[in-house]
Amino acid sequence: MTETLHIVGGGMAGCEAAWQAAEAGVPVVIHEMRPRVGTFAHRTGALAEMVCSNSFRSDDDEQNAVGLLHWEMRAAGGLLMAMAETHRLPAGGALAVDRDAFAEAVTARIRAHPRIEVVEEEVAELPREGRWIVATGPLTGSKLAAAIAAEAGQDALAFFDAIAPIVHADSIDMTRAWRQSRYDKGATEAERTAYINCPMDRDTYDAFIDALLAAETTEFHDGETAGYFDGCLPIEVMAERGRETLRHGPMKPVGLTNPHQPDVKAHAVVQLRRDNALGTLYNIVGFQTKMKYGSQKAVFAMIPGLEEARFARLGGIHRNTFINSPTLLDDEMRLRSRPNVRFAGQITGVEGYVESAAMGLLAGRLAAAEMRGEKLPPVPQTTATGALVTHITGGAEARTFQPMNVNFGLFPPVEARGGRRGRPARYKMYTDRAKADWTGWLGLRQAAE
Template identity: 50%
Template sequence: MGRTRPVHVIGAGLAGSECAFQLAARGIPVVLHEMRPERMTPAHSTGRFAELVCTNSLRSDDPEHAAGLLKREMESFGSLVIGAARASAVPGGAALVVDRDRFSARITATLERMPTVTIERHEVTELPDGDVVVATGPLTSPDLTERIQELLGSRHLYFYDSIAPIVEADSLDTSRMFWASRYGKGEGDDYLNVPLTRDEYLAFHQQLVTAEVIELHDFERNLFFEGCLPIEEMARRGVDVLPHGPMKPAGLTAPDGTQPHAVLQLRQENLSRSQLNMVGFQTRMKWSEQRRVFRTLPGFADAKFARFGQVHRNTFINAPQHLDEFYRLRKEPRIRLAGQITGVEGYLESAAAGLVVGLYIALERHTESAFEPLPTTTALGALARHLTQSDPRHFQPSNIQYGLFSELNMRLPRRKRRAAYAERARGDLATWRRKFEIPAVVPVFADDEARDDSRMDVPPEVA
């Protein structure tokens, strides 16, 4: 196959940005198509690449946690997303948490600087000729969604995803709050904690379950991803659900030595701690209701919100029915899908899918003989296993977790399984890389890539 023909990557979210980088850094020309800011989505607010809209956390960074292992595997190939995340990190306990503006600015500037990347800012409504990677994410535009439906001959599945609010730090009364990490992890003061007594929690719970929410259309199923349920949906499942979920007090003790009944954790959004994310408080309450309900929390009487929570429809395909193990469409193998549209769930997993698609195309372009997909004993291979070997009748998106991996051939106590999975993955990935002689690439970030003037904001007429 000719190396000079460009690969068209549609969508410059995390998957598309990672895929474009992996291809371009290996000498393969890329045309990167991004419709923002010409046409915005319901969730995005800028035209920068890899803009984070739901959370600024890439989840656990523990190398024996499945998410931490996935990060290490991506880094071994020179991941642009993980490199930018580490360069833009803010304190987040055991998680890799980023300053979202600096993160997206670094990724945008890096891709804009690469001579093998051509950037076209427009909406794609027809799939180009040649090799194509569709990485349009969960908010694929209606016209392109229709083209994909026509190509696949079946309707998309969908679920509803929610975004947590962000509050201005200086609008809070922090006298009843305290900085601490659960069980003292990280720096020990990575989260601002809002403790609630039982009576305060019960009053807040009542506000949640009676709040007005944005109604869905009659023809749309009320189907949420279980890992990202709106806070009010969780509250309706029972009064004790939140203290065992996003408001659990375990591992936290107030400065006066008391144990709270429930705790809201606030995570910093930027290096200056001027904005705080309400962790786990994704919601579809009406904005006026969010202001009213959340201001009943201790210290929130005068809270000002930089962003209210939102709900939006996520589109993804029935991957086991339509994708092969190389992320190619069975009906038209020149077209690959990457990111959340495939049915992986989460920023980290989306970027990982983009990285793997880039690697596979590079191998096709550079290798004469056939090659094997990544082992399903690795985190990268386990994601593809979920997408291609799950039951298509019951397929649902998933984050990376060890249940997606090939099973261990040994019986071990639960406390030792993570280490065994991680050790096996590292060895099998190293063997696969040596077999196909795949070198890493190295993303390089300029010192000024995180400045405010390096970002592409939405023009006033679009906003």
């Protein structure tokens, strides 16, 4: 095969698309603008760098849709899931990774693949010739974003995305904080103590909310009116929705017992999750923020145990661009007006690292099949991957299209058997059906080869 697949972007989706296509025998070139052109959020020139969090969320493949997506990607030989497993950190029931080691490992595997070339350059236009996948993610370069908007005949949709701060572990006061996963979840002691917890009584919580609401924040100008993705709201925006919002969200105290005061129930708890294999860095869970740096230091110092915290990275906010995929893409993720170009990843309107990588996996397989003169059968909507791609390529209402995490609401309903069933049984039916259908689809794909 002499035709080459070109992929714009070396993030989660771009790397997974490249790996899948290359493993299918297709030569691939990844065009990655970093480190020549930096972004607000990235710190390195590594491929697949994680910027917002170090978590792939729940790894439960029987009761959780994103855990099911993990399972499907593993079954399909996904590079990112393999590297995540290799560099996994204790995180209770979640799949969290050492973000630097993970990115370095993905970069090494991609660069070592005999059919993948990485070119450090910025792509500023939508190509008219050749086979391409655009997987530039939420931080698409301004020139390419303008080219996409011009091709779409409309302004690109967008929302604001925020990242959480990271704290040096040795600056946390463990005479006030303690280690415990919620409900002691985890098979090992390391997993059951994967989080550091900082308790608040009612007065401290109320003062913290007052400070959040009064803090100086970063705002976008020049007429930008994008909203926020509900799954990644800044904490001060959550606080504006009601004083109790945070303690029923990322600061909920349930399932935790403070060993320093076992008879005192905390009113709210701030959790920190391990961010690297050494255990020297922890990120503050759910604390995405748009506060200015000075305000962050002052407000976070109000958290018991973080009074003297040193920050490896403070939080921040950036503009996140995505396209109206139900209008613009066909059922194989190709741009209707320019079918030599596919889109994959977060720019398509899926939200989250795993969802982005899954759409890269599918785009890479679809492109490789097309280049071999084959046509893959549609991915069953009963699978997590199929539910996502169906949603973005026509299942969602185009007029109200917004970024979406994978969830069981995107799946065709299951028929309860043996009388009325509760949620755990129903979710198990979803995942059992999905695994069977995904395995069947992979078998059909392999037979086609």
